[in-house]
Amino acid sequence: xxxxxxxxxxxxxxxxxxxxxxxxxxxxxxxxxxxxxxxxxxxxxxxxxxxxxxxxxxxxxxxxxxxxxxxxxxxxxxxxxxxxxxxxxxxxxxxxxxxxxxxxxxxxxxxxxxxxxxxxxxxxxxxxxxxxxxxxxxxxxxxxxxxxxxxxxxxxxxxxxxxxxxxxxxxxxxxxxxxxxxxxxxxxxxxxxxxxxxxxxxxxxxxxxxxxxxxxxxxxxxxxxxxxxxxxxxxxxxxxxxxxxxxxxxxxxxxxxxxxxxxxxxxxxxxxxxxxxxxxxxxxxxxxxxxxxxxxxxxxxxxxxxxxxxxxxxxxxxxxxxxxxxxxxxxxxxxxxxxxxxxxxxxxxxxxxxxxxxxxxxxxxxxxxxxxxxxxxxxxxxxxxxxxxxxxxxxxxxxxxxxxxxxxxxxxxxxxxxxxxxxxxxxxxxxxxxxxxxxxxxxxxxxxxxxxxxxxxxxxxxxxxxxxxxxxxxxxxxxxxxxxxxxxxxxxxxxxxxxxxxxxxxxxxxxxxxxxxxxxxxxxxxxxxxxxxxxxxxxxxxxxxxxxxxxxxxxxxxxxxxxxxxxxxxxxxxxxxxxxxxxxxxxxxxxxxxxxxxxxxxxxxxxxxxxxxxxxxxxxxxxxxxxxxxxxxxxxxxxxxxxxxxxxxxxxxxxxxxxxxxxxxxxxxxxxxxxxxxxxxxxxxxxxxxxxxxxxxxxxxxxxxxxxxxxxxxxxxxxxxxxxxxxxx
Numbered sequence: 001x002x003x004x005x006x007x008x009x010x011x012x013x014x015x016x017x018x019x020x021x022x023x024x025x026x027x028x029x030x031x032x033x034x035x036x037x038x039x040x041x042x043x044x045x046x047x048x049x050x051x052x053x054x055x056x057x058x059x060x061x062x063x064x065x066x067x068x069x070x071x072x073x074x075x076x077x078x079x080x081x082x083x084x085x086x087x088x089x090x091x092x093x094x095x096x097x098x099x100x101x102x103x104x105x106x107x108x109x110x111x112x113x114x115x116x117x118x119x120x121x122x123x124x125x126x127x128x129x130x131x132x133x134x135x136x137x138x139x140x141x142x143x144x145x146x147x148x149x150x151x152x153x154x155x156x157x158x159x160x161x162x163x164x165x166x167x168x169x170x171x172x173x174x175x176x177x178x179x180x181x182x183x184x185x186x187x188x189x190x191x192x193x194x195x196x197x198x199x200x201x202x203x204x205x206x207x208x209x210x211x212x213x214x215x216x217x218x219x220x221x222x223x224x225x226x227x228x229x230x231x232x233x234x235x236x237x238x239x240x241x242x243x244x245x246x247x248x249x250x251x252x253x254x255x256x257x258x259x260x261x262x263x264x265x266x267x268x269x270x271x272x273x274x275x276x277x278x279x280x281x282x283x284x285x286x287x288x289x290x291x292x293x294x295x296x297x298x299x300x301x302x303x304x305x306x307x308x309x310x311x312x313x314x315x316x317x318x319x320x321x322x323x324x325x326x327x328x329x330x331x332x333x334x335x336x337x338x339x340x341x342x343x344x345x346x347x348x349x350x351x352x353x354x355x356x357x358x359x360x361x362x363x364x365x366x367x368x369x370x371x372x373x374x375x376x377x378x379x380x381x382x383x384x385x386x387x388x389x390x391x392x393x394x395x396x397x398x399x400x401x402x403x404x405x406x407x408x409x410x411x412x413x414x415x416x417x418x419x420x421x422x423x424x425x426x427x428x429x430x431x432x433x434x435x436x437x438x439x440x441x442x443x444x445x446x447x448x449x450x451x452x453x454x455x456x457x458x459x460x461x462x463x464x465x466x467x468x469x470x471x472x473x474x475x476x477x478x479x480x481x482x483x484x485x486x487x488x489x490x491x492x493x494x495x496x497x498x499x500x501x502x503x504x505x506x507x508x509x510x511x512x513x514x515x516x517x518x519x520x521x522x523x524x525x526x527x528x529x530x531x532x533x534x535x536x537x538x539x540x541x542x543x544x545x546x547x548x549x550x551x552x553x554x555x556x557x558x559x560x561x562x563x564x565x566x567x568x569x570x571x572x573x574x575x576x577x578x579x580x581x582x583x584x585x586x587x588x589x590x591x592x593x594x595x596x597x598x599x600x601x602x603x604x605x606x607x608x609x610x611x612x613x614x615x616x617x618x619x620x621x622x623x624x625x626x627x628x629x630x631x632x633x634x635x636x637x638x639x640x641x642x643x644x645x646x647x648x649x650x651x652x653x654x655x656x657x658x659x660x661x662x663x664x665x666x667x668x669x670x671x672x673x674x675x676x677x678x679x680x681x682x683x684x685x686x687x688x689x690x691x692x693x694x695x696x697x698x699x700x701x702x703x704x705x706x707x708x709x710x711x712x713x714x715x716x717x718x719x720x721x722x723x724x725x726x727x728x729x
Contacts, residue, residue, distance in 0.1 A: 002381035003419045004372040010390030013058040015500035021527040025075035030064040032152035034190035037391035040154030042196035050413035052420045054207045056270040069191040085142035097129040100148035104395045114171040115147040207422030209268035212250035216497040219277040221247040229441040230448030237462035274444035278330045285333035297447040299339040301440035320375045323382040327435040340387040349388040353397045357404040380430045455506030468525040489531040496524040518545045538636045553579035556601040562608045566671030576601035598707040611674040621645035626698045633692040685717045
């Protein structure tokens with residue numbers, strides 16, 4: 001009996017968190033996973049010489065790793081961690097309290113006594129960091145600066161670095177010098193990641209495959225209508241075609257870029273989210289891809305159910321068809337396709353974290369042993385393919401999964417009946433014998449694309465992407481763009497095509513940071529308009545994610561008569577609608593809560609808006625470059641106040657995307673508060689007309705605060721008998 005071959009593909013991926021136009025990195029996950037999981041996975045392989053695996057590196061991750069390693073790029077959490085604790089501003093300290101505990105409580109925070117103490121000190125007011133901040137002394141903030149990063153260093157790094165381990169054992173009372181040393185050591189680990197993988201590849205210990213550049217769902221880029229293969233009644237975006245040229249860019253650029261980094265062109269590809277279709281075959285084959293991998297459910301649907309699992313037992317019908325490679329054929333081009341064993345992959349990804357490591361490894365090998373006996377062939381050894389994330393799972397394992405992987409790799413090395421291999425190694429010796437009748441359009445998630453296109457929010461995001469892309473195409477055709485600007489604008493489009501933005505829309509994956517993903521997606525599209533020199537449409541300034549929005553404000557009850565002088569006279573605002581800002585933020589990562597309330601109401605000719613801030617508004621707004629009042633209804637109207645605290649502030653107004661010249665008579669007063677009047681005629685605001693708006697404050701390109709924190713203020717222009725009706729009510 002031939003030895004069973006095991007091809008493990010560890011998928012290393014992060015979305016592109018940087019806003020290149022604003023030169024900001026919104027989230028620290030590349031750096032944190034870099035010093036923990038990506039470094040640690042390479043270190044495990046260095047310690048287990050007999051293990052062969054495939055590492056799938058997504059170019060969007062590699063690009064960001066190199067930005068940290070070679071270009072000194074800095075995410076917001078790192079920047080704030082470097083600031084002396086006694087020099088943190090209130091906003092920076094609030095950000096630290098919000099973002100400094102982004103770690104698994106049971107396995108990353110609770111095992112570290114000081115980190116857990118700080119977590120408890122912050123208390124239950126996770127959404128109200130202003131209250132918790134009062135309890136933090138300077139030393140507490142400094143220790144949190146350390147632990148927010150130290151917890152994201154892989155356990156194996158402490159084993160090989162006594163000085164680093166000594167500081168971890170110190171637990172508390174860190175000095176500024178010790179903090180900066182730890183942060184620099186963390187970055188050194190990030191710098192070691194790619195050299196480690198390249199060396200392992202050159203030694204023949206691993207194969208490196210890749211994915212489309214910014215991780216798009218290729219079938220949806222080729223043709224949105226493919227989403228109906230699994231769900232025939234699924235509603236589609238307004239434009240249901242595709243951008244084949246964009247799909248080719250993501251594939252070609254991924255392969256070219258990885259070749260430039262590794263000095264070797266990848267032979268294989270894990271298509272983003274295992275998403276495949278027949279139309280991908282000639283595209284990938286023409287670019288030199290030899291093999292791809294996807295999920296076993298795709299095989300089931302591609303061969304009309306001849307491969308499936310029995311309900312209850314999970315046994316595979318016709319297992320020899322699953323545990324072999326196949327040819328996918330389209331337009332006279334072919335690719336080898338591997339189908340991952342979903343059950344075994346999910347055991348590692350989701351279940352073994354709760355099992356004692358030796359028992360988990362023994363269970364895994366027993367299942368491989370059963371497969372070997374079920375697929376007994378004299379012509380080719382069975383190939384079991386395992387594909388899963390190489391980073392996210394380990395946060396849920398005790399000790400970062402170190403003991404589990406050590407035992408598993410050790411047992412695999414000692415078992416003479418199983419042989420770990422890279423994918424290309426197996427295909428060189430045992431190319432496919434059978435050809436698929438078709439490659440069913442689907443992904444590893446429920447053999448469909450519904451996660452990325454099935455929700456109303458997904459479709460709205462696709463529509464915004466399409467309209468922005470068309471603006472760029474039109475600008476190029478009109479000859480209005482130079483080559484460099486065009487390339488930068490297309491890069492923003494390609495980033496926005498990534499799968500991660502669409503993953504978080506809808507209600508399938510609730511997350512504390514969904515607003516930030518929403519913001520980043522729209523920011524990349526906004527950047528296209530900025531590069532084109534065009535006004536950003538109001539719809540791109542409005543959050544797409546709407547599932548949990550609550551109208552936490554009162555409605556106007558009387559007509560107002562306001563003189564906009566910035567003095568909050570009580571009787572002027574009696575009967576106004578009022579939104580009171582709480583401690584939550586619509587977008588994590590803001591500088592802090594600046595605004596406390598938003599008032600609004602009407603006279604028969606004007607809309608009134610008043611903005612209150614934590615301190616005197618004229619003083620508070622000195623750090624604000626622009627306040628943007630965005631009206632989505634009854635027309636697309638944007639009023640921008642530049643340098644709002646200055647007496648010589650400028651006002652820019654655009655209506656339906658066109659600047660108004662001269663500007664309409666908007667009256668503004670800024671002193672104790674900000675007051676503004678807007679003629680209803682400017683809004684097309686007739687009695688009974690719906691009005692929907694929000695206000696956002698910016699320091700440079702950075703959004704500092706937004707009212708309401710989520711959604712919009714939705715009201716209506718009063719009817720003539722408004723006050724009588726309200727009195728009767």
